[in-house]
Amino acid sequence: MGKNIMMSNMNTGDMDREIDQLKQALVPEIIERLLAIALRRDGDFAEVYAEYAIINAVELEENKLRLAQTGIIQGVGIRVISGEKTGYAYSDSLSFDHLQRAAQTASYIADKSQAKAIKAINVSPSQTINLSPIETYPTQVEVKQKTDLLWRANETAYAADMRIKQVSASFGDSIKFYLVANSHGLLIDNKESISRINVEVVAEKDGRRQSGYHGGGGRVDFSFFDSFTPEAIAKEAVRMAIIKLDALDAPAGLQEVVLGNGWAGILLHEAIGHGLEADFNRKKTSLYSGRIGQKVASELVTVVDDGTIPNQRGTLNIDDEGTKTTRNVLIEKGILKGYLFDYLNAQLLKTKSTGSGRRESYKNYPLPRMTNTFMTAGDMTSDEIIRSVKKGFYAKSFGGGQVDISNGQFVFEVTEGYLIENGKITAPVKGANLIGLGPQVLEKVVMVGNDMKFDTGVGTCGKNGQSVPVGVGMPTCKISEMIVGGTQIEGASMTGGKV
DSSP, rough: OOOOOOOOOOOOOHHHHHHHHHHTTHHHHHHHHHHHHHHOOSSSSEEEEEEEEEHHHHHHHEEEEEEEEEEEEEEEEEEEEETTEEEEESSSSHHHHHHHHHHHHHHTTTSOOOOOOOOOOOOEEEEOSSSSOSOOOGSSHHHHHHHHHHHHHHHHHHHOOOEEEEEEEEEEEEEEEEEETTTTTTTEEEEEEEEEEEEEEEEEEEEEEEEEEEEEEESSSGGGGTTSSSHHHHHHHHHHHHHTTTEEOOOOEEEEEEOOTTTHHHHHIIIIIIIHHHHHHHOOOOOTTTOOOOOOOOTTOOOOEETTTOOOOOOOSOTTTBBOOOOOEEEEEEEEOOOBHHHHHHHHTOOOSSSSSSSSSSTSOOOOOOOOOOOOOOOOOOHHHHOOOOOOEEEEEEEEEEEEETTTTEEEEEEOOOOOOOOEHHHEEEEEEEEHHHHHHHTEEEEBBBEEEOOSSOOOETTTTTTEEEEEEEOOOOEEEEEEEEEEEOOOOOOOOOO
């Protein structure tokens, strides 16, 4: 990686001036004209989404600062909906001529009739409630303060164990202002910030190499990293790498599996959460389509998506359609209660948005997406759950995975796993995967811990080419039977169909 050091943080005054310019280009009268133009071909709904964002990143690798940069995103997207059809166009220019052309283009894409007279549209400003107040935005902090965090992590990791051969660390932050207006009269704006630190190490022993990773953040003040320190993050990354150096090959087959609390919720997010997004259910491509009110999990399982939890990575004051986020109970005591809706899918299914319309930037139209998705706590301690397993597998942390929304089949890489023998966590293992069907896994939940916690703030969810930050959470959870894929076949052979 070559050097790319070109960063100078924009101060608050600079950003405020840029936001003022955006607002001046999109005063209510201009917005109303654009919405009217967008609806001239008899669309059902029109929307203007304007964005101004600053994105910062610093990276350290091989004892050198490799990257320090700032990027600015600015533009306006205009959407028109006609029935199930969406027209979308955007401009990175704020001139009225360019915005008018985007509105006309979106209107033509969603065309369902000849042009008609422009109708009058009135928008009325409303206010957001800030769920994650921040005193010092990371974007306001000098670059040196961020690189100091990375150097501290770098020094700690190398000093922690002589087997550490490589350390990389990064700090990223952004602040985004966005404005949403639509033909129903909505006009609302919002400002949100997010930051994250990551440390990855490589350990080597007798020619064998293993990596360890840790990090986190959220919608937090920069002072958050006074307690979530780079030293603690580096030591955790080192611990994971060193443990795997002497790990056993994972035994494969049907086993009792205990999922650790926190980041293990990524399995819940992928294997179940996506199947509860409204677009898949409207199109009947999800295995959960048409199953509201039916039992889809053990009575011990309650799954919630909540975009209102202060400072969490997936939290939003409003979604990217201007709807306030809410706490949405998706599965309650095993019964499917609802889906996650954006505006389009809510209209088509004759219900209301759940505040789940999200987009990556002004270049994208919104989709129904998760925010912070988690399983609620039970009443068992984690020790009680582990003691109940005579022989099984403990999956503490996960990496990548693959999921088929239509049938719930999934494969997840376990980045930190252990054997459970006679009620105790024993040897670490490597090369393990968890394989199964989302609904079957939920039905086989037999114990749920009282230790629900969220991940440290590292989740990014991809869908239809768009990436958005999310949070996941999980209590310690015991699954009576699940396929562990590894290198040694032990006990029952793998069943359950191809993945």
